[in-house]
Amino acid sequence: MNAARAGITPIAWLIAPSALLFALFFFLPMGLMAMISLLTGNPVVQPNVEFTTKYYRRILDDIYYFEVIWTTLRIGLLTTLAALLIGYPLAHLMARVRGRTAYAMLMMAVLTPMLTGIVVRTFAWMALLSDKGAINQGLIGLGLISKPLPLMYNEFSIVLGLTHIYVPYMVLTLVGVIGRIDERLEHAAQNLGASPLRAFLEVTLPLSLPGILAGSLLVFALAISAYVTPILMGGFQIMTLPMLIYQQISSSFNVGFAAALGMVLLTISLVLVIAYNRILGLVSGQRDLQ
Amino acid sequence: MISAPSTPRLTLRLGRFCYLALNAAVVVFLLAPIVIVFVFALNPTPYIQFPPVGVSLRWFEKFFASRDFMNALWLSLEVAAMTTIAATLFGASAALALARGGLPGSRVITAIMLSPLMLPAILTGLALFQSYVLLDVGRPLWGLVLGHTLVSIPYVVRTTLAVLQNFDTRLEEAACNLGAGPLRTYFEVTLPLTKPGVMAGAVFAFIVSFDQFPVSLFLVSPGRETLPITLFNYLKFDLDGTIGAASVVSILLAVLVVFGLDRTVGLRSYAKL
Amino acid sequence: MTTRLPLNRRQFLATSAAAGIGAIAAPHIARAEAATLRITGWGGKWGQTMSSELIPAFEKEFKCKVETDSAFPYLPKLQASPRSAPVYDVLHTNSNEQWAALEMGIVEAKIDARQVPNIADVYPYAVSDKMVGVCIFTSAIGLGMRTDKGYGKISSWKDLWDRAHDGGRGGYVIPVNSLGQAFLMMSGALFGKGMTDLDAAYAAMEKLKPIKLVDFTGTMEKMILSGEVGLAVIHDSGILRYDGQNQPTTFVAPSEGVLSLEQVLTLTPGTKVRELANAYVNYMLRPNVQKTLAESVWYSPANSKVKLDDKYNEKLLTTPEKVAKLIQPDWKWYNARKDEIDSRVNRIFRA
Numbered sequence A: 001m002n003a004a005r006a007g008i009t010p011i012a013w014l015i016a017p018s019a020l021l022f023a024l025f026f027f028l029p030m031g032l033m034a035m036i037s038l039l040t041g042n043p044v045v046q047p048n049v050e051f052t053t054k055y056y057r058r059i060l061d062d063i064y065y066f067e068v069i070w071t072t073l074r075i076g077l078l079t080t081l082a083a084l085l086i087g088y089p090l091a092h093l094m095a096r097v098r099g100r101t102a103y104a105m106l107m108m109a110v111l112t113p114m115l116t117g118i119v120v121r122t123f124a125w126m127a128l129l130s131d132k133g134a135i136n137q138g139l140i141g142l143g144l145i146s147k148p149l150p151l152m153y154n155e156f157s158i159v160l161g162l163t164h165i166y167v168p169y170m171v172l173t174l175v176g177v178i179g180r181i182d183e184r185l186e187h188a189a190q191n192l193g194a195s196p197l198r199a200f201l202e203v204t205l206p207l208s209l210p211g212i213l214a215g216s217l218l219v220f221a222l223a224i225s226a227y228v229t230p231i232l233m234g235g236f237q238i239m240t241l242p243m244l245i246y247q248q249i250s251s252s253f254n255v256g257f258a259a260a261l262g263m264v265l266l267t268i269s270l271v272l273v274i275a276y277n278r279i280l281g282l283v284s285g286q287r288d289l290q
Numbered sequence B: 001m002i003s004a005p006s007t008p009r010l011t012l013r014l015g016r017f018c019y020l021a022l023n024a025a026v027v028v029f030l031l032a033p034i035v036i037v038f039v040f041a042l043n044p045t046p047y048i049q050f051p052p053v054g055v056s057l058r059w060f061e062k063f064f065a066s067r068d069f070m071n072a073l074w075l076s077l078e079v080a081a082m083t084t085i086a087a088t089l090f091g092a093s094a095a096l097a098l099a100r101g102g103l104p105g106s107r108v109i110t111a112i113m114l115s116p117l118m119l120p121a122i123l124t125g126l127a128l129f130q131s132y133v134l135l136d137v138g139r140p141l142w143g144l145v146l147g148h149t150l151v152s153i154p155y156v157v158r159t160t161l162a163v164l165q166n167f168d169t170r171l172e173e174a175a176c177n178l179g180a181g182p183l184r185t186y187f188e189v190t191l192p193l194t195k196p197g198v199m200a201g202a203v204f205a206f207i208v209s210f211d212q213f214p215v216s217l218f219l220v221s222p223g224r225e226t227l228p229i230t231l232f233n234y235l236k237f238d239l240d241g242t243i244g245a246a247s248v249v250s251i252l253l254a255v256l257v258v259f260g261l262d263r264t265v266g267l268r269s270y271a272k273l
Numbered sequence C: 001m002t003t004r005l006p007l008n009r010r011q012f013l014a015t016s017a018a019a020g021i022g023a024i025a026a027p028h029i030a031r032a033e034a035a036t037l038r039i040t041g042w043g044g045k046w047g048q049t050m051s052s053e054l055i056p057a058f059e060k061e062f063k064c065k066v067e068t069d070s071a072f073p074y075l076p077k078l079q080a081s082p083r084s085a086p087v088y089d090v091l092h093t094n095s096n097e098q099w100a101a102l103e104m105g106i107v108e109a110k111i112d113a114r115q116v117p118n119i120a121d122v123y124p125y126a127v128s129d130k131m132v133g134v135c136i137f138t139s140a141i142g143l144g145m146r147t148d149k150g151y152g153k154i155s156s157w158k159d160l161w162d163r164a165h166d167g168g169r170g171g172y173v174i175p176v177n178s179l180g181q182a183f184l185m186m187s188g189a190l191f192g193k194g195m196t197d198l199d200a201a202y203a204a205m206e207k208l209k210p211i212k213l214v215d216f217t218g219t220m221e222k223m224i225l226s227g228e229v230g231l232a233v234i235h236d237s238g239i240l241r242y243d244g245q246n247q248p249t250t251f252v253a254p255s256e257g258v259l260s261l262e263q264v265l266t267l268t269p270g271t272k273v274r275e276l277a278n279a280y281v282n283y284m285l286r287p288n289v290q291k292t293l294a295e296s297v298w299y300s301p302a303n304s305k306v307k308l309d310d311k312y313n314e315k316l317l318t319t320p321e322k323v324a325k326l327i328q329p330d331w332k333w334y335n336a337r338k339d340e341i342d343s344r345v346n347r348i349f350r351a
Helices: A009-036 A056-062 A063-096 A100-116 A118-129 A134-141 A155-180 A183-191 A196-207 A209-223 A228-234 A241-250 A255-284 B009-042 B058-064 B067-100 B106-119 B119-133 B141-165 B169-179 B182-210 B214-219 B227-237 B241-262 C004-032 C044-062 C075-081 C096-106 C117-121 C157-161 C178-191 C198-209 C217-228 C236-240 C274-284 C289-299 C309-313 C320-324 C331-336 C339-347
Strands: C033-041 C064-069 C092-094 C134-145 C171-174 C212-214 C233-235 C249-252 C259-267
Touching: A009 A255, A009 B067, A009 B106, A009 B119, A009 B141, A056 A063, A063 A100, A063 A155, A063 A209, A063 A241, A063 A255, A063 B009, A063 B141, A063 C339, A100 B009, A100 B182, A100 B241, A118 A134, A118 A155, A118 A228, A118 B009, A118 B227, A118 B241, A134 C033, A155 A209, A155 A228, A155 B009, A155 B182, A183 A196, A196 A209, A196 B009, A196 C339, A209 A241, A209 A255, A209 B141, A209 C092, A209 C198, A228 A241, A241 A255, A241 B119, A241 C075, A255 B106, A255 B119, A255 C075, B009 B058, B009 B241, B009 C274, B058 B241, B067 B106, B067 B141, B067 B182, B067 B227, B067 B241, B106 B141, B119 B214, B119 C075, B119 C171, B141 B182, B141 B214, B169 B182, B182 B241, B182 C289, B214 B227, B214 C075, B227 B241, B227 C044, B227 C217, C033 C274, C044 C064, C044 C274, C075 C096, C092 C096, C092 C274, C096 C178, C096 C259, C096 C331, C117 C274, C134 C157, C134 C178, C134 C236, C134 C274, C134 C289, C157 C178, C157 C233, C157 C331, C171 C178, C171 C217, C178 C198, C178 C233, C178 C259, C178 C339, C198 C339, C212 C217, C217 C233, C217 C236, C217 C309, C233 C236, C236 C249, C259 C274, C274 C289, C331 C339
Parallel strands: C033 C064, C033 C092, C171 C212, C171 C233
Antiparallel strands: C092 C259, C134 C233, C134 C249, C134 C259
């Protein structure tokens, strides 16, 4: 048995620098935001502030905010599903491919979109999906349609844009997990008469479940916090929680309300992390792969 | 006992074809916008237009001639480099402590370490800005790096933890059995095998920092903006191909980074452990 | 001997401390000559003209350094900084935001005319009671149109509601854009009892769909240029600045009147470089500076003494008669209701 299992070892001290960093520069500021969500003003710059729950009451009173929350979650779910369906095959290929060059090229295809930058990539989707963009002009030019399809400024384009940005995250998470599944298990299944598809469904897929859950959680968390892409792709006609928060900060100057909305988002996310941990513990029966 | 007949050759071939075709479609999906961006960078018209009218390098000229863009590109690279180093040091040490330190409530601590991912980065940026105001430090460069580091650490922690937790501990036990003390085991067995996970995290940290927008929004100071901010502002006023030129440059940088990593660390290595 | 030593040591320590502080402080004192003025400013053409010509000239004349923040939004940053050490000395933004800033107490209501003599020459609208600080430029908000879509004669605001424009109508995200907000108020006047008739305005907005919404005029300019949008709410500068490029676009000043989109400067109460800040406001009101900027971005100068070249004079608002027609929205009234208006329009315009 590993000696480390017995209790706290000296290695535990390595947590100290991060703990300090987080305490000072994450929790204190976040605590400040949580406080602001319960005060009438910003205590740092205003002298007389009082305790209030008006921001939270505003959220609860108006069904519009529940719609915004639901829209945010829905977009997150759709993006996660799409990223999974698109990312899994590629991750599987990358984990199993033989040649070093082939692997490097696939890795390049995955990493390049990530390094292009969120603003530019969204702009590229605008160039593809808008009425004067490549797809519509191409289809019109080929005579397949006469009026441009409304591909932009709706939930479809937001999910598409977000999926494109987050598929690499999903792929990179899955590659490691799938790579660790011993191929001989698949071969064994096939030797026993299973088709490759069945071997995949009954051996590989279940074993990659921890990776699926890890990747899904990451993409979901990122998708519900995203704001550049929904703004540029949705034309403000779809309102997500981060967009509302940004709007409250930048044009309503209502930091208290923005902070309250932010706390709601944080709570949702924390609930998800905890739920995920539980499910993973039940499903895989191994140590969690956070 | 053999339970079912094996699949006919044709179905196998078809299945393999579908598999490859699906992957090809995915790659096209990933790269299509990049191609568009290239087209844009070379099309001389200063707004979105298809089909492109020609090939011109004017946007590249504009990009490289623009002091704002060059400063922003340089700053982004600087900040990303510093963030990568910081995030890797903080994150890897934290992951090691969480996986091997036997800390009580390590699950909760891990969740906490990952929480900067969950909160909208714009709130993180605003909260940090408020804190800097409180500390009366203005908007210094280290403040920006700190913000980036905070949102990058979760990635390093994730990838390093993933490696550590799926580690074949028998290797460490074998080392112990052969007489190595805990410290030596860590340095000569654990750490080298953890390296791919740490490197993967470092790559994420670099990418996240280079592409970071909402945190930077509040923490950049005039004249010292990162590239995504400059691009976003530029988009408000000018929707021309300079953005395309900027991205082409970023992509070429990316290719260099990936190649470099492949040669030094070997990207393959963190796929199979 | 022993009694003298502590004294000497203390004196010595005190003197060297003073010398040390002096040595450290000296460069600061010397640098204090080169004070820093922190302002905000737009990017694009405005930013280029400022950074290439006007700011360097100002820095030279007043022996200072100017830092321009062009990362919009500005107000949240100003709001978050302490009153005694504001993050900007001069705030340049539109009227609606200046009023909101005034409500928050982070900008000063009026410019000191004694420190800014050029203010005496501005048109009445630039210092009216609907104005915080001073307006340095204005534009007319009206309709921008593509001439190649066969739309025919557009002369009224109400033409925007014509169903013929369903595929190419352009507007703004009202919560974040002042043109959108001014337009909302205008709709109340067009279809209801006046600019404060919100119910009529909301009903009008419902009928405006489908419409493509953007959050910034720069984006709208590009949408019109690329043909994505055929008829949109925009200020004259957004169309006129492409003059000479043979674009099939034109600006229409609707018969019911044009609204003013104002570029406004205010000082922050806690500024440490008040003299310099006032000098900057004065500089921006100088006729030659006004002329340079007006001709580069097609804004109408607030200084009545400015003489623009003919081609600009024709199209911009440069006479008392022309500027008298500008409708100045009541931003104080609007800002007081902004939250409920935003909630309502967010709901109207969701897809």
